[in-house]
Amino acid sequence: MPQRVETVFPDPQHDHAPCVAETLERAEKIFKNNGLSLTPLRRQVLQEVAGSHTAVGAYDILERLAQKGGRRLAPISVYRALDSLVAAGMVHRLESRNAFFACHVSHAGDRRQIVLACETCSAVAEVPGGSVFDGIGAAAAASTFKPTRTLVEVIGVCGRCQAGVPV
Amino acid sequence: MPQRVETVFPDPQHDHAPCVAETLERAEKIFKNNGLSLTPLRRQVLQEVAGSHTAVGAYDILERLAQKGGRRLAPISVYRALDSLVAAGMVHRLESRNAFFACHVSHAGDRRQIVLACETCSAVAEVPGGSVFDGIGAAAAASTFKPTRTLVEVIGVCGRCQAGVPV
DNA sequence: GAGGGATTGTTATACCATAACAGTCAGCCA
């Protein structure tokens, strides 16, 4: 059964607060389970990243936090927070754009997700890619190559933007 | 029939000169066919990129050309040359590393290649990924997503490095 | 109460990429 399209690229008008709240909660647990903690800094960074369904640059986050918090962080502080969030699986990196996006779906550590990035509205979504990753694994194995990380990113236009919905 | 492993990740000891020569020849033709020309600058940049089976950064190329040629180019000159080479399909970009590698196999414009990048010896190889890309296309279509560019990069360890061959 | 790991701060630097404008050259063709 295919996932509903609405859940893959959510309506820009939807109430996003619950998404963020749920994500923060999930993060809290994951950090705790790993013997780490979702510190105020990490929480703030995650809030900024999770604040939209788009990928944001590290310096964007820096800027937004400066707007809100008054104090201006050093870039490396943001990067360190991002590192921890990426390690926790709460944030992924969109390699083709040097940007970060929040993982809103709990795929329970399964990193075999296809990333879809809309070049019109900048929204990012993930869809399960088990069989695709199997195929990639087989191709790698045929070349005696042992994968440690596999990256599948699709740049294109989401359904909403194809339909001409104003951004 | 699987491609021979030797052609995917060539022996570091192999005679690389013919690889480069062949690549330059191919570039010459492609540029000509497109009404463009493989200028001295582009040729030099391509030589540097094709000089190994690894991915190199734009500023590495800059540095190497400065060592050889005496004169130091502006970064943008290198990027412009790279842009033209990427457009011609002679060079690909390794997004996960912000680096460039030469395309040593003539896959005749078929961009559906899986990129394998060894994190130990830095070698990069491409293997055909038709069915994998089909799967990705299907997954995208199921989410009403229209791809314009699809990226499959696998970071890992090549057979030679697994076997403990000294780099 | 000493040691160690996690966390953040501070400062400096390295690395990656492009904007904007000028100038040269070759080919085309009115």
Added chain:
DNA sequence: TGGCTGACTGTTATGGTATAACAATCCCTC
């Protein structure tokens, strides 16, 4: 032939992304 056009490179300046190195703090534990 003279002017137009497109391809190509130069020059200068700037913007964007990421990390090294070292110090300080806090908390937990043994």
